[in-house]
Amino acid sequence: MSKPDHSIDPRIRESAKKEFLAYGFEKASLKAICENAKITTGALYKRYKGKEDLFCSVVADTVADLNGVVEQRCAVDVNDLSDDALMKAWDMDEEAMLWWFQFLYARRDNFVLLIKCADGTEYSNFQHDWVEKMTVKSYEYFCEAQKRGLTYVNVSMEEMHILLSAFWTTIYEPFIHHYAWEQMEAHCKLVCDLFNWQRVLGFGLPT
Template identity: 60%
Template sequence: MAVPDHSIDPRIFESARKEFLANGFERASLKAICEGAGVTTGALYKRYKGKEDLFCAVVDQTVKDLYEVAHSRGDRDPAAMSDAELIKGWDMDGPDMMWWMRFLYDRHDDFVLLLSRSDGTRYANFQHDWVAVLTNATSAFLAEAQRRGICRTDVGPEELHILLSAFWTTIYEPFIHGFDWEQIEQHCRIVCKLFNWHKALEFHVEK
């Protein structure tokens, strides 16, 4: 049995990523991708069912990385956390936001593909779907804080989703608008000042 030649896969991914970034999924040309990778369309179709299958393969590792982080954080048991730990989870003064920005910037091109070049693929609603994942991961922590009476109790999952949508829009936009890392660092500092979760959710933060 012949062993599949995977040596051309990096070339296909590089060419596909460039074409999808330039033209978006719907306008991207498989012919241009093949020409850029120096492969035949036959060789491409041996590996991928079509253009959407190729797009999903390009962003697959970034999607896995994102969901791994979301689940690793969301899988903690809020009932086992101290009040201080629950409160700290909403802290915008620490290094956590800069970590997120660096994490996303290290996956810059694929993140942009998901945000603004994915119409026509299963990731067309990525911006909304990602916030839904984070709302689901975060709701239990807010609910536990509410149960303990250490924050306001009138914010439910639906409103939390709206608030997180606004929050993540401020994270999406610099990538969509092509900010470099220095600009994103500065933007991150502004966002940390703009979103004061402790104040908005009225956490009982000791001075």
């Protein structure tokens, strides 16, 4: 029994990525994807159920990488953290923030697909869903700090989601507007100056 030929798969995904970036998922043409990949539509359907399956295949590695970061950070038991570590988790450290921009910039095409071009796919609400994932663990950190008396303010889960939505919007937008890396570096400094989580969440202030 002959083995399936996967040699053209990278060519299909590259053609699909360019088409999705140019037109978004809903307006992208499977016919154009096939023509640019120099394959027949029959060859495409042997590999993918349809346009959404192809889109999901294109972004799969990036989604897995992002989920891996979330899983790694969620594995931390906040009960084991020192008071100092809980407070420092909210520092707008430029080096740590730059790590995020580097991580996303290395995957920028697929990240843009997820945040800008995914309407009509299972990732239509990616921006909201990603913030929701970040909110769950962030709120756990905050509640632990509050329990220990490290902060005097009350912030609901919903408010935390709103704050993090604003924060992540400042990260999404440079990718949507096709910033070069030098612009990303400068923007990273602005984001660090803009968000003073220690002050907003009341760390180190008297009750």
